[in-house]
Amino acid sequence: MPDVAVIGASMTKFGRREEWVLELLAEAAEACLEDAGVEGTDLDHLYVSNMASGEFEGMTGIPNALAHDIAAMPAYTQRVDQTSSSGGAGTYAAWQSVASGASDMTLLVGAEKMTHRSTGESTDIIASVTHPVEYKHGVTLPSFAGLTARLYLDRFDAPRESLAKVAVKNHENGTRNPHAQFQKEIDVETAMSSPMVADPLRLYDFCPITDGSAAMLFCPADLAREYADEYAVVSGVAGATDTHVVHERADPTTMGGVVDSGRAAYEMAGLDPEDVDVAELHDMFTILEFLQMEGLDLAPKGEAWKEMDRGTTAIDGELPINTSGGLKSKGHPLGASGVGQGYEIYKQLVGEAGDRQVDAEVGLACNVGGFGNCVITTIMEARP
Amino acid sequence: MPDVAVIGASMTKFGRREEWVLELLAEAAEACLEDAGVEGTDLDHLYVSNMASGEFEGMTGIPNALAHDIAAMPAYTQRVDQTSSSGGAGTYAAWQSVASGASDMTLLVGAEKMTHRSTGESTDIIASVTHPVEYKHGVTLPSFAGLTARLYLDRFDAPRESLAKVAVKNHENGTRNPHAQFQKEIDVETAMSSPMVADPLRLYDFCPITDGSAAMLFCPADLAREYADEYAVVSGVAGATDTHVVHERADPTTMGGVVDSGRAAYEMAGLDPEDVDVAELHDMFTILEFLQMEGLDLAPKGEAWKEMDRGTTAIDGELPINTSGGLKSKGHPLGASGVGQGYEIYKQLVGEAGDRQVDAEVGLACNVGGFGNCVITTIMEARP
Numbered sequence: 196m197p198d199v200a201v202i203g204a205s206m207t208k209f210g211r212r213e214e215w216v217l218e219l220l221a222e223a224a225e226a227c228l229e230d231a232g233v234e235g236t237d238l239d240h241l242y243v244s245n246m247a248s249g250e251f252e253g254m255t256g257i258p259n260a261l262a263h264d265i266a267a268m269p270a271y272t273q274r275v276d277q278t279s280s281s282g283g284a285g286t287y288a289a290w291q292s293v294a295s296g297a298s299d300m301t302l303l304v305g306a307e308k309m310t311h312r313s314t315g316e317s318t319d320i321i322a323s324v325t326h327p328v329e330y331k332h333g334v335t336l337p338s339f340a341g342l343t344a345r346l347y348l349d350r351f352d353a354p355r356e357s358l359a360k361v362a363v364k365n366h367e368n369g370t371r372n373p374h375a376q377f378q379k380e381i382d383v384e385t386a387m388s389s390p391m392v393a394d395p396l397r398l399y400d401f402c403p404i405t406d407g408s409a410a411m412l413f414c415p416a417d418l419a420r421e422y423a424d425e426y427a428v429v430s431g432v433a434g435a436t437d438t439h440v441v442h443e444r445a446d447p448t449t450m451g452g453v454v455d456s457g458r459a460a461y462e463m464a465g466l467d468p469e470d471v472d473v474a475e476l477h478d479m480f481t482i483l484e485f486l487q488m489e490g491l492d493l494a495p496k497g498e499a500w501k502e503m504d505r506g507t508t509a510i511d512g513e514l515p516i517n518t519s520g521g522l523k524s525k526g527h528p529l530g531a532s533g534v535g536q537g538y539e540i541y542k543q544l545v546g547e548a549g550d551r552q553v554d555a556e557v558g559l560a561c562n563v564g565g566f567g568n569c570v571i572t573t574i575m576e577a578r579p
Numbered sequence: 580m581p582d583v584a585v586i587g588a589s590m591t592k593f594g595r596r597e598e599w600v601l602e603l604l605a606e607a608a609e610a611c612l613e614d615a616g617v618e619g620t621d622l623d624h625l626y627v628s629n630m631a632s633g634e635f636e637g638m639t640g641i642p643n644a645l646a647h648d649i650a651a652m653p654a655y656t657q658r659v660d661q662t663s664s665s666g667g668a669g670t671y672a673a674w675q676s677v678a679s680g681a682s683d684m685t686l687l688v689g690a691e692k693m694t695h696r697s698t699g700e701s702t703d704i705i706a707s708v709t710h711p712v713e714y715k716h717g718v719t720l721p722s723f724a725g726l727t728a729r730l731y732l733d734r735f736d737a738p739r740e741s742l743a744k745v746a747v748k749n750h751e752n753g754t755r756n757p758h759a760q761f762q763k764e765i766d767v768e769t770a771m772s773s774p775m776v777a778d779p780l781r782l783y784d785f786c787p788i789t790d791g792s793a794a795m796l797f798c799p800a801d802l803a804r805e806y807a808d809e810y811a812v813v814s815g816v817a818g819a820t821d822t823h824v825v826h827e828r829a830d831p832t833t834m835g836g837v838v839d840s841g842r843a844a845y846e847m848a849g850l851d852p853e854d855v856d857v858a859e860l861h862d863m864f865t866i867l868e869f870l871q872m873e874g875l876d877l878a879p880k881g882e883a884w885k886e887m888d889r890g891t892t893a894i895d896g897e898l899p900i901n902t903s904g905g906l907k908s909k910g911h912p913l914g915a916s917g918v919g920q921g922y923e924i925y926k927q928l929v930g931e932a933g934d935r936q937v938d939a940e941v942g943l944a945c946n947v948g949g950f951g952n953c954v955i956t957t958i959m960e961a962r963p
Contacts, residue, residue, distance in 0.1 A: 249634045269821065271840075
């Protein structure tokens with residue numbers, strides 16, 4: 196089984212975009228191919244991570260359309276959907292395509308176009324990922340987040356401000372990222388006084404609704420040097436589900452999918468949590484950054500907020516988390532988000548992260564579908 | 580890289596079903612696990628082939644829901660969409676998951692629930708797979724089929740009745756398949772006098788709109804004997820795209836995706852077209868059976884209709900095609916169709932095809948997305 200390398204990555208500006216999903220996909224795909232010096236005709240496989248182009252735009256078959264637009268025919272193509280973790284699932288699919296020998300050059304492009312729909316419409320499309328039992332009772336992902344945050348703060352004696360500080364940190368990182376949707380710092384007071392959404396969570400505890408696309412290019416590691424002096428290898432990647440009915444979980448402050456996918460990814464990579472130098476976590480809601488830090492053993496249970504308070508997760512800390520700005524500040528175009536996480540880790544590992552550059556040999560990305568219903572954890576390492 | 584075995588398969592009754600997609604998925608999944616004597620908790624990966632549960636039923640995240648319903652947690656799960664070839668794409672994904680070493684037990688379940696929507700609504704959802712340029716001009720898949728059929732009949736001097744005979748043959752096979760949507764024979768006169776849909780194609784040249792689900796279970800071949808005395812191996816599987824804009828194709832009577840995926844699958848299997856004993860072809864429209872026979876070198880160019888006239892493709896012929904009844908008679912629940920093709924080939928290879936049983940060691944399935952925009956060809960062989 197060949198080691199799998201990442202030899203290029205790209206992302207479009209995330210935010211409110213006028214282009215539709217197909218144009219966003221093509222923009223990211225072309226930039227990624229150019230980044231690696233590869234042509235569309237060099238591709239064997241092309242994966243498109245996208246949750247809901249049919250629901251958002253009435254358009255399906257977008258992988259076929261993209262293959263046409265970037266002249267990748269006769270490359271095989273397919274859409275990968277794992278709700279908000281579609282990008283992580285696409286990373287896993289791309290890895291499998293190369294590791295299985297099916298493809299020697301796989302392009303993964305994730306995208307979503309959302310902002311042309313009203314917030315209510317978008318929320319309803321997103322809420323359709325929850326279990327029908329819960330969905331029919333009006334439970335949405337933000338309400339799960341509110342309930343979980345309340346429990347976490349209470350059980351672990353964490354101050355409400357700790358959640359606000361996640362937002363402050365990630366907005367600060369976002370100012371260093373020209374691709375991020377938001378380019379402004381906020382302070383704790385602003386976050387704490389923003390409108391209530393799902394008690395105790397307020398507006399600044401939530402990621403925005405976003406349009407955007409991101410891409411990564413994969414090949415066998417023994418071919419990587421032909422395309423790039425510095426590249427990354429995917430040394431660990433795994434996915435895991437938790438109960439689809441969220442209220443059946445024994446401990447809502449533990450995301451089983453994070454724990455299981457993380458352990459499997461560490462084992463595959465032969466690495467420990469202490470080896471991770473930089474991480475992108477799925478901060479769709481501020482509370483999720485804590486749950487993932489703890490589920491991935493990057494912080495002891497109930498103490499992620501203390502680590503953040505110590506500055507461990509700041510961009511100049513011991514373990515910078517969400518240097519990209521995270522979903523919170525960079526934005527969360529569903530199908531693109533996991534690929535955008537991979538983009539950030541790749542750029543950090545090859546030393547092309549610009550104003551956000553940290554010192555990193557090992558990076559981790561955790562992409563969460565639903566409310567932890569399915570989670571994909573990816574570990575990448577710098578080469579050579 | 581391990582050889583990949585199929586150790587079980589199932590399909591629900593195809594037709595107009597009262598259950599929604601999640602219940603259909605669970606029905607097929609449970610039957611498939613039972614067929615192989617495997618538990619949900621034995622699964623590493625679970626793939627759901629489905630094109631449009633969001634558009635048809637307002638429900639997404641169905642792989643997570645299915646993992647929950649069959650108690651497969653923490654198995655990794657993901658949706659595979661490649662429009663009407665989602666099932667073939669799922670087969671390819673399942674193969675990759677085992678061949679890459681990511682999974683030792685992968686369940687693939689395909690399903691679509693369509694009949695609760697009007698024909699117009701369903702047609703519009705399906706038409707969204709075409710290129711936006713063509714879609715906006717009102718081109719639907721049936722209209723492409725009509726144009727192509729007219730060209731084929733004219734160029735190859737084929738009688739109009741030859742298309743009707745495809746329908747007659749596949750309806751006859753369908754009467755032997757208890758899972759098929761239609762259980763009635765038709766004659767050439769009935770087909771030729773049915774209402775015109777897209778000149779020269781009439782109602783009986785088209786597959787119906789269908790609800791249903793099908794499943795297949797994959798593991799490394801060296802583990803297969805633990806579960807089954809007789810099983811099949813996937814010795815060849817490949818996918819390929821053609822232009823997404825159909826009118827750009829140089830020769831509309833050649834489906835490039837069929838040709839390219841077929842050649843790659845034969846090469847991978849180390850087999851020639853003459854080695855194929857039984858085939859399931861994607862007869863969404865009667866004309867497509869001819870185009871795939873020719874694209875896969877199962878008949879000379881322009882002569883598929885003559886082979887059918889000779890009886891070659893009848894169930895008692897030299898190369899039986901669509902013993903299941905095909906999409907034409909069995910029905911075409913988009914995400915399930917490619918898996919249903921695999922079910923038929925598997926059952927033929929392990930000698931469990933009941934009244935449809937033919938003598939076969941090598942079987943081929945060809946699953947067509949869009950109007951040949953992406954095609955997956957799978958070759959399976961009987962073991963031991």
